[in-house]
Amino acid sequence: MSRFEPLSTVPVPERAILVGVDLGRGGWPLEDSLAELGRLAKTDGAEVVSTVTQRLDSPVPRTFIGSGKAQELVSLVRNLSADVVIFDDELSPSQQSNLERILGEPTKVIDRTALILDIFGQHATTHEGRLQVQLAQLQYVLPRLRGMWGHLVGEQTRGGIGSRFGQGESQLEVDRRLVRDRISWLRRELRELEGRRRVQSKARWDSGIYRVALVGYTNAGKSTLLNQLTGSEVYAKDELFATLDPTTRRLELEEGRKITLTDTVGFIQKLPTTLVESFKSTLAEVRAADLVLKVVDASDSNARKQLAAVDDVLADIESDKIPSVVVYNKCDLLDADERNVLSASHPDAVLLSALGSWGLRGLLYRIAQEASRDDVTITALVPYDKGLLMKMVHERCQVVREEYVQGGLMATVRASSRMAETLAPYVVRASDVAGS
Template sequence: MTNSHNPRQSSDILDFRASALADDDNWHERDPDFVAFDGDQLEREERAAMRRVAGLSTELEDVTEVEYRQLRLERVVLAGVWCEGSVEDAENSLRELAALAETAGSTVLAGVLQRRLRPDPATYLGSGKAEELRDIVADEGADTVVCDSELAPSQRRALEDVVKVKVIDRTALILDIFAQHAKSREGKAQVELAQLQYLLPRLRGWGESMSRQAGGRVAGGEGIGSRGPGETKIELDRRRINTKIAKLRREIRGMKKTRDTKRSARHANKVPAVAIAGYTNAGKSSLLNRLTGAGVLVENALFATLDPTVRRAQTQDGRDYTLADTVGFVRSLPTQLVEAFRSTLEEVADSDLLLHVVDGSHPDPEGQISAVRAVLADVEATDVPEIIVVNKADAADPEVLDRLRRHEKGAVIVSARTGAGLDELRDIIDAALPKPHIPMTLLVPYDRGDIVNRLHTDAEVLAEEHTPDGTRLEVKVSEDQVEPLREFELADVTG
């Protein structure tokens, strides 16, 4: 295929800065060299190009050298391969990677995208573009490259050999954030398990020390006279990691029993359960605080909540239910994390209702919804009734909100910050939760006040009258309550 325009030089493309989505969505309409993407027919210049993505730098400005040295964190350059979708999708993904890097405590200096049919199996970006990335890293003074995909161990090693700085991938970055934010014993164990599962296939030998054999007592640190046939250092490390993984799995299973016991107690008391799930930083904890006054940590950061919080709430007609805040999801959530957090995510699968919170101000809320539903499918939570709750309405584009209303039937628009739409959400929760529906007329002796109290808590009391023989009640109860109340039922009611 021939081009009707003059091809760009690689250096020109490296200097070309695509405008931020929030500022300018139509750069391609004004670019005289732009060629529309048509299927997988990639233009030769696009295949050869790496484009700088604007607006990613978070480097501090106007600070003295002393302040700079005190505040300096890891300085990173982001790299992504754009294989499918639009340029907006590719830039959104890289911006999300920038937010992840900031959350991990890094300073983002630059971000680059390369257009390819698929990532290079050797160096991810391709050998020529990896060398260009090395020059960008050197120019920016970066010490780390973060790639917007999960790299094979060989890809990471080969790219490190070219760019001469540490290379990590999206999965390692997310695992690092989880490790920083985990607070509970269960959360820490789940994150450590995920990290070890990620590390196991990536053990790398460093010189002769990893290939030396350790036999007999040398593995314990003894030297001369103790050498002999045995495990290599890397085999020893692999065995230790497998042993630790098995230990962590046993610990998590033990913690799961405690969680299951609490959940069973709630089920035994027939307290309906509502789970809040959604993309990270969509405002789930803010919504929980608004609905229950829970006082949970709210932070404008990715994965601020890792340890699930369960709080008791009441419908507007006085029925009790539990509301559980869960860990946030993200695109390409590492499979190790899904597996490690499976026991936690079962809170969603076992709930009676799911509040799926979406950030209405995000550039791609539909992408968020798809990513969350993919994880919910992994934990078999797709059968739970779902209410789409579009949060941050105060900061969202009205056209985006209208589009979400059309695409997601029954979606409710709220703002946890201002309180807008929360009354409507409470009404929807009230209507969606199971209600007592079997009518009974009861006469409860005065010495069984515990029964009357339980009925006011777990049933719907329609009428109550104090008679000489006891308390007469007209109630609606759930199926499991009928048999225990039979002894108090008035079989022949005349008035």
């Protein structure tokens, strides 16, 4: 068990050089993507000492960057005593080992994926979170076993980014079979946990509670928003991937309707596919939601692209059909003009500041609106011996009229479609005009 456990301390900041290649494919501007890579590196405890860029039509198969650029990198690494070179795009295992050979020991070459996996390894706290991270790390490591460990024989001293997972293993100790066995074990274990989660989730469904999930780009302010709305103290910090494990809190809306609000792992552009796959059991919380709140950092110049990246992941996890509301957070950082433009161009979105605690009522109102969208008005006669059902009528429905008559409680209520299903056997009159 402990063999693959990620370790989490960075004693001395490593000196990192970032490398970005502009493939001219549009999308994210290179300098913004590199700035984000720099924040990832910083979150992981490294210090960025230089940045190298190149414009290419397509990556060079052997080394990703051109050979001239690789030589430039060699001297930069020497002059700046860099410990690690971090590529913004995913390197193939052979590109990674070719580059390490060119740069010479002890410089490490890693990519965005390895960096994100390393951060996840340091931020995972729950059992499930750690298993998910281990699965993603081992899937990443498996095709790179030779490349990553070949040079570690007889030399076990290089620590830091990218070497924490599987740290201390020698090539002889770690073979592919072992890693594969571990991967299958982790998959089984996570499937079981997901099954358990599904049972909890079904229980919540049965109870008729409306479920809202907070999703969004990392650092958009999801945890801060959860804290403000529910008075919790979930860890929120100005770093990437502060949250890995989902937290669910209950909340009562003004009309008395109870809902749950779930905060979960943030997304990022170029999110490693292994991570999305590994985090299936956590992301199941999003899949099970009745409403998705897409939280966006309105002050970020790439807000629109971040939203697109979030939509991509939502599609990946088959959650793009769930009703959703876009929530522009951090509006305190915009001036009045910018706010006006934003609200005029996105009339359906909610603008707020989680930190400044304004706009929250508007969001709650909007959630209430969404939650009651499929409500129906029904009149049911709930027998006196159905105590639980009577309680549910009072707690989960908006009671329009009620009267205790012979045979039970005659109640006319506005009920969610789920509650209406539960009440179906006792309905004496139904009006199926939603929203009436």
